[in-house]
Amino acid sequence: MITSGLVLTSVFVLLVLLVRGVAQPATLFGLFSIGFFFAGLIEQTEFLSSYTNPAMICVLLLILTGLVLERSALITQMSKVFLSGSTKASVFKLSIMTSLFSAFVSNTAVVAALLPAVSKQSKIDPSKLLIPLSYASILGGVTTLIGTSTNLLVYSLAESQGITGINLFTFTGVGLILVVAGCALMSLTTTEDNTGTHAADKPIEVDGNPQGYFLESKVKAGSSLVGKSVIDNGLRGLEGLFLLEIVREDRLISPVRPDEIVQTNDRLIFVGETHRIQTLQHFDGLEVFGSSAGELLESNLVEVVIANQSELVNKTPREVDFRTLFDAAVVGIRRGDKKLTGQLGRIELRVGDSLILAVGADFKNHKNLERNFHLLTDEPLQPKLSRKDNWLTLGGLALAIGLASTGVISLLQGLMAFVLFLVGMKLLPAGQMRRRFPFDLWILIGSALVIADVMTSSGAAKLIADYTSSVLSPFGVMGAFVSVYLMTWLLTELVTNSAAAALAFPIAVSSAAQYDAAALPFVLAVAFAASSGFLIPTGYQTHMMVMSPGRYRTMDFIRKGTPMAILYGLICVVFIPLFFPF
Structure with missing residues (x-):
């Protein structure tokens, strides 16, 4: 009892630190997991195996394949076709296309590939498209096991607890309903663009006017x-x-x-x-x-968005010697809909900040650009795949997924063979893998497995489940199921999707055990709810990617995300039990 109480207190402290943003989630999860290990709450073998979990390795392999897939010209070419017709029709078509790609490719990679094309086109105001782009990438991600790292994290947690029944397309039934309903909602709630003046029609602005x-x-x-x-x-x-x-x-x-x-x-x-x-x-x-500095200077300006894994986050341009690091100078910073003023070199940068850079001739030769920025330019940092390489890459991914879904090989084997194929074809250089390897995600998922294991073995998760059961006893197993969904949804809005899934999973499993119910629907409730962060832009990477290019405020996400969150939640609590009975 004492141990479970201490673990519960530790998890509460972890949650408070996550909400307050004291440090990055990966750092906090890593420190707490190490603390549990030194406290003797988890055996050495189990601790180490958490960081080599097969499902987690699949996540890392998928992200590495995304480095090649984001160079596919197919995604950007299709975006030009779909951005036609009325604003409502364009939103629906773009959302469907984004969802389709996000089902098999990292949603951040899909949004990164589409962001320049959508934000710089002049047919439709980008502010009407970029939030739907982010939301659609989430909707598409939940339709397959590999569509989002959250699904794979939950799969890892389920495997570690001996819960079976999750395969490549377990999420697809409920996911497709969410995609169709969500894309229809975004289209219907979009107003037609009759202004005739779009953000993309204007030159790059600094200080409210061109080159100001x-x-x-x-x-x-x-x-x-x-x-x-x-x-x-x-x-x-x-x-x-x-x-x-x-x-x-x-x-x-x-x-x-x-x-x-x-x-x-x-x-x-x-x-x-x-x-x-x-x-x-x-x-x-x-x-x-x-x-003004004239046409010569104007042609030298590049707009970028600070990436989630950037080393610049919470640092000032002066602190990192920005000019030397990138052969560029910061001449403007926008955070959402706000233009930051003053001495730009002393402003702490954040994920999603949009920077106007005056770049030198050597700017695009710097190897650290991909890790730090999403470039809003028609000229990619990496050359687009040739037609042959494009089809080889997409065909290789389809083959790997197809063989894994039919049970011929495991998903890990399929993805590993696909990555080796990309390396052999020289489409995935070793240097690029080293620079963009997702160390933070690796630490976060591994540590999440440790913390979930400790919460279960110590009885901390059961304590929460017992209390929940006593409060919801009049509503039975359905009440417990809904409470798990709502708890995970609240956590994902407050922290991050992976952190929410890790904290909610052991509680969900214990709640199912309280009613002698099947664990799978509760586990899926965690997976779907952890990907339902539509309200707070800081809760999801793709939201931060589109916030500054779209000139959005937090209130824009709350206004557009509230009906989406309600619709998404209703579909989940109704259809998950239908597809996967208690």
């Missing part, structure tokens, strides 16, 4: 600045301003090195707080005329 952050100055003949370096002239470290680029005749110098020698007629482009113009007036022979 920039101050342009010219070095006149006879200026004392001529012949001296940038650093010697005191042009570095100006309060509120940063020397971004130098335009010399028809050549753009970017980034500007501290030892760059200033010449007559150089145009110096500063970025930052434009009201600091008086700072430049103190320099002899520097003519400030506050115009």
Whole structure:
């Protein structure tokens, strides 16, 4: 009893830390799982096996295959076909297409592939498409075992508890109902776009108007600045301003090195707080005329979104030496619908922030871009697959899934063979796998298995189930089932989908045991509910990916997500017991 109470208290502390965002979920789960191990609550063999679980390895292999599949031209080509007709029809067609791809490819990879095409097209206001794009990727992900890491996590937990009955298409019946109903709802609740002016029609904006952050100055003949370096002239470290680029005749110098020698007629482009113009007036022979930087500078701008696994999260551009790290300078930051102002180098970056970068010639050669950014540009960082490679890749994935679904080989064997095929075809370089290997997800899932095991073996999960049973006794097994769904849904809105599934799973299994009911419907309730985070953008990666490009506020997700969450929940609590009786 004492042990179960301590475990329960620890899990409560973990939940509070997750909600408060003290650290990344993977870090918190990892520390608590290690703590349970040192406390002797789990054996060494079980602890280590949690991090080599077959289903978890499948998750990692799927993410690696997604690195190739996101380069498939098929996804972006199809998006152009589906973005036609009325706004309602386009939303429905785009949602169906996204759901289809997300059933077999990581939803983050699908959204990353479609984000540039959807956000930069000019037919329909992107703000009407990007939330449906994110929601549809979730709906598609729940239709198969491999569609989302959450399903595979729940499968791992079920396997560790000896619960059988989950295979590649166990989720498909309920999932397809969710896809059709959810896509129809998004289409019906979308207003037609009659404004005639779309976000994508406008040039990249900084400070509310094109290139509004920039101050342009010219070095006149006879200026004392001529012949001296940038650093010697005191042009570095100006309060509120940063020397971004130098335009010399028809050549753009970017980034500007501290030892760059200033010449007559150089145009110096500063970025930052434009009201600091008086700072430049103190320099002899520097003519400030506050115009835009012109077409040369405009062609040098790139918009990116901070990725979930980025090393920049919770750090400032100055802290990481952004210019050296990426051969680019930050000239604008947008967070949702808000443009951040002030000294941009001192702003802590967050997942989903949209950055306007003035990039140097070496920008796209940097190997760290894919891990840190989603580029909103028509020119991908990696070349698109050729027609031959495209069909080989898609065909190989279909073959691996087909053989696994018929029981000829295991899913792990199929995915492992597929990854080896991609490596052999030189479509998946070792360097790319190393840079984008999902270490955080590996730690999170492995630690989740440890914590779930400890909650079960210590009796902590049973304590919660006993209390729930006493409260819901008038409603019987159906009341317990609904309570498991609602508890998991609340957790996924407060923390993350994987964390919610890990915390709710042992409680769900114990709740089923209280009523001597089959565990499978309760387990599936956890899986589906953990993927029902439609309200809070920080709760799901794809929401953060579309938030800034769509200029969304949290209230936009709450408004659009509330009817989706209600419809999704009703379908789950009605159809899961029909497909999988208690």
